[in-house]
Amino acid sequence: MSDEAETIDIDPIWTTSRTARQIYALSEVEKDIARLLHLAASSISLLTLPQTDGPDDNLPEGEERSEQFVLEVSEYFERLDSIQNAIRSSLAHIRHARIAPSAINAPPPGFIPPSLGVGLPQNGTDDVKRLRGLQEERIARDAWQGILTALTRLKASATKEFDPSTSLEE
Numbered sequence: 001m002s003d004e005a006e007t008i009d010i011d012p013i014w015t016t017s018r019t020a021r022q023i024y025a026l027s028e029v030e031k032d033i034a035r036l037l038h039l040a041a042s043s044i045s046l047l048t049l050p051q052t053d054g055p056d057d058n059l060p061e062g063e064e065r066s067e068q069f070v071l072e073v074s075e076y077f078e079r080l081d082s083i084q085n086a087i088r089s090s091l092a093h094i095r096h097a098r099i100a101p102s103a104i105n106a107p108p109p110g111f112i113p114p115s116l117g118v119g120l121p122q123n124g125t126d127d128v129k130r131l132r133g134l135q136e137e138r139i140a141r142d143a144w145q146g147i148l149t150a151l152t153r154l155k156a157s158a159t160k161e162f163d164p165s166t167s168l169e170e
Helices: 002-008 016-049 063-097 134-164 164-169
Strands: none
Touching: 016 063, 016 134
16 A cells, blocks of 8 residues: 555656656665665664663563564565665666666766765755756756747847848848
């Protein structure tokens, strides 16, 4: 049922092509990896002795602790399996699309990706732009190009209307 709720919340841009769906799936893998790390940390916390628990840890006691550990580890391995499947699916898509390895550029040395995914390289220091991913950057670029084209056409038609030399020739 949660899958149905997730598909409703997906931006339509991510359903336009198979590649867009694969990119969206990889962004979900990124979120799953974060959840996987959280599950690993909480599982390790459950393995520690109850005497070492902090007052704000809110960890269960006794037999409940073992049951919670089993639940967390089970979810950990389910999540790990889904990550593996998604990465294999993405690799199969890349192979099927016959994308040359040289077309996939490695980031520059020392590059630290933003938390919302890798986007286009930025020359400026605008934090808002840095938070957008590649798909969002392309949409923004296309929108600005469309605005520029429309304004150019508008200016050309306005110049044609008000230029007396062109009105005499017609």
